[in-house]
Amino acid sequence: MARPLHKLSAATVKAAVPGKYSDGGGLWLHKRRDGGGQWFLRVTVHGRRREMGLGSINEVTLKEAREQAEHWRLHARKGIDPIKEREKQRREAERNLHCLADVALDAFESRKAELKGDGKAGRWFSPLELHVLPKLGEVPVSDIDQIDIRDALKPIWHSKGETARKALNRLSIVLRHAAALGLDVDLQATEKAKALLGKSRHTPQHIAAMPWIEVPDFYRTLEEPTTTNLALRMLILTAVRSGPLRFMRYDQIEGEIWTIPAEQMKGRLGQTSDFRVPLSDEALQLVDLARPFDREGYLFPGLRKGVISDMTMGKHMKKAGLPFRPHGFRSSFRDWLAEQTRVPREIAETCLGHVAGSQVERAYLRTDFLEQRCLIMTEWARFVTGENEENYDDF
Known part of the structure; x- marks a missing residue:
């Protein structure tokens, strides 16, 4: 015979004195002396009686308690422990939180x-x-x-x-x-x-750059054609960042131009154009000197796999007792341009692959000054190799 359900009413719940009251179907109300109360459900699963709380009467109405009771009784009839199932669902819900x-x-x-x-x-x-x-x-x-x-x-x-x-x-x-x-x-x-x-007390430390006047002396120390030396020499001659340099490929070179894919150019996000780098005669000689080290088309492969790391070039300079970093050669080149030439700022910045000018200016100025940059990189190479140590006031 089925046990009667819904024996309580909202008024009964409110007026009940301390004690335990059955609503039927295993749903019980435990009324406390302080006026509060708790809903709980008694079910039997695999011959074992289980008792689970369903919430406070101040937060869960009689109707809601009955709905919960029916939900968990259904699990019990299927042989599922409702307490364990609720805990399992709680853990899954926590895992699904957007942490x-x-x-x-x-x-x-x-x-x-x-x-x-x-x-x-x-x-x-x-x-x-x-x-x-x-x-x-x-x-x-x-x-x-x-x-x-x-x-x-x-x-x-x-x-x-x-x-x-x-x-x-x-x-x-x-x-x-x-x-x-x-x-x-x-x-x-x-x-x-x-x-x-608050305001940070940290003082930014700029990357240490070799003074441009000292670059030729350092360049001469890189005469032995090792991968590291060749990479450093090419880095100096092209004034590019080490990332594109380390991943430089033979199939990116056509004639006297090395084309860096747009996605490798920092600071040029949103632009679909590649960046063309003019190669001086000295740089082209380095391309030929690097061919014995060719692996998978890269000019400067790593010792065992991939390409040479920026750390490798940095370690070479540190081992030589120099406080400078490879990336600093871009500053060396830019200082040489500023102090020894009359190259306009927009051309100088383009040599470094920087996006110069406002968005409106760039919309109208589509040139990459390739012809002018070819002359600049040629003169820079002549200075670096010691072929030309004069000033460039007319350049």
């Missing part, structure tokens, strides 16, 4: 097309991965506030100011991405955190 780590990865994936080399170098994501996600990665993004962000970045705010700034910038992007997903986030949290952190 910061998941949203950050999703934001990174959506931005890869905008990043150099599809973000494979990891530079966009690493500030978050190293300094934010270890502390906040498992926190639901909707719960993150300025206090959380401040506490996460405080250890590096003054000691690694630039890294902290990048982490804050990336986090702001992630929060905007979360908002676009429809999540409830505080888009001002990063700005509030910045206000709490």
